[in-house]
Amino acid sequence: MKNNWILDVLTDLRGFATANGLPRLAEQLDDTVLLAACELVSSPEGGDARGANAGRVEFCCDVGGAGTGF
Template sequence: MGHQWIIDVIVDLKSFAQQNELPRLAEELARVAAVADAELDADKRGASHLMRCEDTDARRFSTQA
């Protein structure tokens, strides 16, 4: 199973947000799931951390915090 569980948790949280009329949270969790999926996929390919940041545009997320 590896790290797939984290994607499952994020998807569950997104479903909860959708079912409880929290659309902004659901949208953000969709973006988080995409970032997590891209980083986990990059790890499988052996990409460097810098490449993962560029591939997923993680810098955009970190500057909004």
């Protein structure tokens, strides 16, 4: 799938946030990675969400409340 690169970018951003003492941002980016993987898998083009986050796709049944805990 041509859009899988976004998962790697989001993972890199999460790593930066974690390494630089931004835990809430890291948590939000973790949710964002899951949401992106779900949308990529369910997109009309289909896909397999390969890459750094391939194992996480199975957990994306309902991430609609992402970011609402603040």
